[in-house]
Structure formats: C-alpha cells, structure tokens
Amino acid sequence: MVTKNQIKLVVNLKQKKYRTQHGLFVVEGEKTVSELLNAGVKPFGLFVDAVEKGADFNNPELVSSAILKQMSSLSSPNGVLGVFHIPVLKSIDETDWVVALDAVRDPGNLGTIIRLCDWFGIPNLVCSQDTVDCFNPKVLQATMGSIARVNVTYADLEVYLKKTALPVYGAFMDGDSVYQQKLPPKGVLVMGNEANGVSETVGGLVTSRISIPQYGKTTTESLNVATATAILLNEIRR
Amino acid sequence: MVTKNQIKLVVNLKQKKYRTQHGLFVVEGEKTVSELLNAGVKPFGLFVDAVEKGADFNNPELVSSAILKQMSSLSSPNGVLGVFHIPVLKSIDETDWVVALDAVRDPGNLGTIIRLCDWFGIPNLVCSQDTVDCFNPKVLQATMGSIARVNVTYADLEVYLKKTALPVYGAFMDGDSVYQQKLPPKGVLVMGNEANGVSETVGGLVTSRISIPQYGKTTTESLNVATATAILLNEIRR
Numbered sequence: 001m002v003t004k005n006q007i008k009l010v011v012n013l014k015q016k017k018y019r020t021q022h023g024l025f026v027v028e029g030e031k032t033v034s035e036l037l038n039a040g041v042k043p044f045g046l047f048v049d050a051v052e053k054g055a056d057f058n059n060p061e062l063v064s065s066a067i068l069k070q071m072s073s074l075s076s077p078n079g080v081l082g083v084f085h086i087p088v089l090k091s092i093d094e095t096d097w098v099v100a101l102d103a104v105r106d107p108g109n110l111g112t113i114i115r116l117c118d119w120f121g122i123p124n125l126v127c128s129q130d131t132v133d134c135f136n137p138k139v140l141q142a143t144m145g146s147i148a149r150v151n152v153t154y155a156d157l158e159v160y161l162k163k164t165a166l167p168v169y170g171a172f173m174d175g176d177s178v179y180q181q182k183l184p185p186k187g188v189l190v191m192g193n194e195a196n197g198v199s200e201t202v203g204g205l206v207t208s209r210i211s212i213p214q215y216g217k218t219t220t221e222s223l224n225v226a227t228a229t230a231i232l233l234n235e236i237r238r
Numbered sequence: 239m240v241t242k243n244q245i246k247l248v249v250n251l252k253q254k255k256y257r258t259q260h261g262l263f264v265v266e267g268e269k270t271v272s273e274l275l276n277a278g279v280k281p282f283g284l285f286v287d288a289v290e291k292g293a294d295f296n297n298p299e300l301v302s303s304a305i306l307k308q309m310s311s312l313s314s315p316n317g318v319l320g321v322f323h324i325p326v327l328k329s330i331d332e333t334d335w336v337v338a339l340d341a342v343r344d345p346g347n348l349g350t351i352i353r354l355c356d357w358f359g360i361p362n363l364v365c366s367q368d369t370v371d372c373f374n375p376k377v378l379q380a381t382m383g384s385i386a387r388v389n390v391t392y393a394d395l396e397v398y399l400k401k402t403a404l405p406v407y408g409a410f411m412d413g414d415s416v417y418q419q420k421l422p423p424k425g426v427l428v429m430g431n432e433a434n435g436v437s438e439t440v441g442g443l444v445t446s447r448i449s450i451p452q453y454g455k456t457t458t459e460s461l462n463v464a465t466a467t468a469i470l471l472n473e474i475r476r
Contacts, residue, residue: 149455223468224350
C-alpha cells in the first residue's frame, strides 16, 4: 500500500533541493530501472503499474495507473518508476579522458552527453556548478541507463582545471581543426554553454583550442553542444 | 492591425494539414527569421512585438505581447514571428552525399539532423513519408536557420533507393566499423527510426551496413539517431 507521504516524496524529488535533502532520485521505464539495478545502484522503492505484466522486479510495490500518473514526470507514464539512492561519488580518475562541461543548461543536452560518455568509455564527467543537475528527470530520460556507468561530478571548473595534470582541450568556433590535431591518450575536453560557449575564465585555462571544420558555405550557425561532443569524442577514440 | 483571421491562420499552421492547405509555415526568433529572409524564402507576414526594439525588418506588423503569445508555439515567445511560403522543392541532386531518414519521429532529432546537413554541406535530405514534418514548429526550433539551406524532400524511400545510382550505406548496430570503411565521395546514408532502427524493407536496399564502434564495455544502449548522424557525417567529410 502506497502512502500519501510516499507519493508526496516522489513528486518532491522532481526538485533538486529535495533530491539533495533526501539523497534520492527518480527514474522511469523498465529498461532504465533495470540498468540501474544491474549497475548496483541501491533502490529505495520500485513502483509498478498493477495492470502491467512486463516488469519483473523483486518485490515491487504494485500501484494503480492513477497513482503512477500522480508520481510521474511524464505525460504518459510508462508503467515503472524507481526511486534510487544517489550514488556516492568516486574521485575523478585521470587515467583516461575527462569531459568537463561549462554551464550546459539544457537537460536533453546533458543527458545525451552522459550517454555519449558511456558509449565512448569516458569514465568521468565534471560539470560546473551551474550545469543542470544530472538527476533532473529530463536528464535521466535522455541518458537511458548510462547514468549508472558514468561518474558525474559537480565542481568549480576553474579550481579543477588549475589543479589537473592533464592537457586541457576546449571546443571553440575559432579553434584549430580537430582533424589536424594529434590527440593524446588522455586529457580534458571542455565543452561550453549552448548560447555563449566556453566562458572567458574557463577558456583562459584551456591549453588547446579546437574546432570542428564547417564544410561548404560558412554560416553563423554553430553545432549543438551534444552533437559537437559526439563528433569530438569520436575523434578522440577513432 | 492584425485581424482575428490572421491570428487564427497562424495558430492553425501548427498543424500539418493547414500548412499543406495554405503552403505556409511559421518560424520564431529574429535570427531564424533573418536567415530565411537572407536565403530568399518568401515571407507571407512578419509579426514583431511592438515593445521589442531589436528586430530590424522591412515593414513588419507590430503587435502586442498578448497577441504574439496567442500566435506563438513557445511558452515564452521571443518577440519575432514570421510566416513564410513553403519553398518549391528542388529535385534531389546526386552529385554529393544524400542523407535518407527512415521513420524518424522526434522533431528535435529531425531538426538537429537538418542542422548537421547544413554544417557538413549535405545539400539533400530525403525523408520517408512517416518521418516527422520538417515544418513542424519543434523541428524548426531545433534547425535554427538551416532549413533555408537544405533541400528536404518527402518520398517513398523504397522507390527512391531502388532508383538511385549511388551506393547506399545504412547505420546498423551490427554493421561493419565505419573506421574500417573507405567512404566514397558520394552516396546515400540511411538512418533509422529512434526505437527500431532501419526497417527491414529499407534495410534490404542497403548495400553497406556500417556502425560506430562502442568503446569499452558493450551495453545494450544505442546512440541517439541525431548524434549517430553527427558522427557518420563527420566520418564522411573528414
């Protein structure tokens, strides 16, 4: 039996302050919930639509569609909702490439970038404090299960970049072509804000400014930060 | 003076049937409207918030914020709304790469892919009839001004792929690594649906099945279709 307080807790977890206060976050969908369980992320509660037959979890709480709709962030809930403990952060491992984000605000972009880090085996993602929260429901919707496999840390980027022993690469519209670079086996890749790119203070700590060449007619457009990250991580790994 | 009928027309243009009926579409934002004007797309009407100072168009209709809000697809309208004539399609030019989309449903994905075609100088995008409409407001929001520079055609993909003289490449999870391919100077790149990939019938017409290698641990995840397109177009052009 789900209590009113449980429903209220799940609804509150849409807000960052409650996620921080309770150390909990919510994901939806059987596949994502399964991936988090498989990755060893500790569940706090699993809620499954009683009329759904598919979901096969250990002791889920069976709830009505109406209750699930109350809890869900989605306009059409998909039958499974899991509340998980926010994992304890590991320290940033500098034996491989690290992606650093400077004020990325769009949840879909952050979610896609986490999924890309997972695909390309980038173990660590460092976000500036003003980057969108990685446990935001829209971020989690875009990451699929990847959040379980990438260590996402929030830090003062200036402090981190001053401290790191790795070479620091940054994506700039006017940087040198990434095709002409010999990229090292490890480094930091800094990606900037959707509208303003890498900020001046963070940009001052970048040692190599790189760009993705535009083909054909040059326009004022830039690439979306998630697609630019896809291309640069592919260049790093190929 | 804006009439009630004009407002109703703009609101109706959110739906594909009215866009087809009137041969008109709507874009919002000064930058996108400017890019369409610069590209020679014929305006039908330009509506500018009377309190906005920035927009510098020839004879715009000045409207109140309240009227603009009624017309807009955005929760916070950005001061400029343009109604344009849907351009007359050019025939598909096969002197360069062509991107073909098989049932891409998400407007953000299609918008991002149009923007990528523009960036990488791909002049033609062919969409299956069940791909989301490129004049959908959410698609246009994601394309920025790129819609003016890419020729987007809707066609029966099977018919098109049977007819083309170009080699047909397709993205598949189990395809050969794109890193090991010698990609020709022109061809067709087929990208599939978000959930199901390239359909069986279209897949049967693909001559080379390619994939983006996953780095590190293999998971069941796939890349988002827009990020996969970004990486493959970069591979084609680099």
